[in-house]
Every structure is written in structure tokens, then in C-alpha cells.
Amino acid sequence: MKATDVALICKALGDSNRLQIIELLSTGEKCACKMLEKFEITQPTLSHHMRILRECALVNERKEGKWTHYSLNCSTLSAYRDFITGLTCDAATQKECGC
């Protein structure tokens, strides 16, 4: 995963509502109408956030009749996790802070 993709994902997660949405979706696929109940935002605002989360490929969307179901995109999430996991302090910095 490229650094620009990572930055885009970080920007998406940099909003508290969107981070909470991701945490909610980590418990499983959710319908937009159910998600709306959990947040103090209007329906258009939720729709806006979901578009941002989709555009950076963090979430998938599944339409079923008039409902839209959202779920985490496993591969994007895991690539992102791998990138962040790779961000570590060098040996000297670690020695300095004693961690």
C-alpha cells in the first residue's frame, strides 16, 4: 500500500464520527438506518461520511431493496494495519525512552 493511500485512510479516520463508524462495523455488517440510530447526525451527514469511507476503500456497500448495508473491507483494513505496524521507532530512539 502506497503512502498516499495510507494518508487518505488516515484522513478518513481522522474524524471522530467516522472512526466510531469503523469501530461499529468491526462488529459486523450494518444497515445505514441502524447506524443512523447510533449517532447524533442527520441522514445526509451519515451518507457523506459513508461516501468518504467507501472512496478510500475502507468499507464495502451492499444494496438490498431500499436498504444499504455497509461492512469493513478486509483487505484494505489489513493493508493499512500492516503499514501502521511497520511504523516503529529506531533502536536509538527506543533506547532513549527505555521502552
Added chain:
Amino acid sequence: MKATDVALICKALGDSNRLQIIELLSTGEKCACKMLEKFEITQPTLSHHMRILRECALVNERKEGKWTHYSLNCSTLSAYRDFITGLTCDAATQKECGC
């Protein structure tokens, strides 16, 4: 680490320049003047980015004469890493995508 702290860090990493700064610092402590050479931004802009990275505690600062040296904050980085690592798809979502 609280979700609001995570969101703040994500927001900080949501700018390409700042993400590259973190990647640079992961190779060890750097002086601001050396960092400036690596990016196509002015000195005040770098100073601005470093303030944001310090305010979310991702980086430490060490003053030595007229120089300022920046390094990653191990404990913040590791707490952040742990949070992101904990973000996983649920079993059903994983089954669906076949990962």
C-alpha cells in the same frame, strides 16, 4: 488509548507531508534543518507540521543550542499501533470476502 486520541493522531497522519515526516523519523532522530531539506515546503510550514505532530504526542522535541531535534514518541506510537491492530473485521465479514 481513547478513540478521540486515535482520531487526533489519524488526523495528524492524514496529511502526506506529515506522514512522510513520521516515516523519516522512524529511521532515527532528525534535526529540523535536515528535515527541511527533504521536503518542498518552507520553514514555517515545517514548523507548523511539527507542532501538530507534537500536540498529538507522536513526536518528541529536544533542543540543543539553536537546533531542534525531533524523534518519534515510542509509547504514543505503540499505543496507536495497538489500537489499529485491534481494528479487525468480524468473522462473517471475513468469510464473505474470503480473506
Added chain:
DNA sequence: TTTTTATATTGACGAATATCTATATGTAAT
């Protein structure tokens, strides 16, 4: 003490963002 060097702060500006209301679109039920 004057000058140079490294960094921070201020103030300005255009671009991007989060949010809302109002409205449109699409689907199912009556």
C-alpha cells in the same frame, strides 16, 4: 556588540471540511 543562523509566531488567503435543510431518486407496500 553586531551579524549570522535556526526556529517559532503572526497574519493572510484560498481550498477543503462537516454539517445542515431541502429536494431528488429509487424501492416496496397499499
Added chain:
DNA sequence: ATTACATATAGATATTCGTCAATATAAAAA
């Protein structure tokens, strides 16, 4: 066909953001 429901889009607005030029501060060198 009409109505009700779920979601998306459009347009508006206030706020935040990234950047720069100009200036301030602070430390070392001359």
C-alpha cells in the same frame, strides 16, 4: 397510481486547514 420509506445529492454556511511572506526570538559566531 399513490403513499411511505431508505438513501443520495445539491446547495449553503461556518469552520478548519495548508501554505506562504514577513517578522520575532534565541543562540552562536565574528
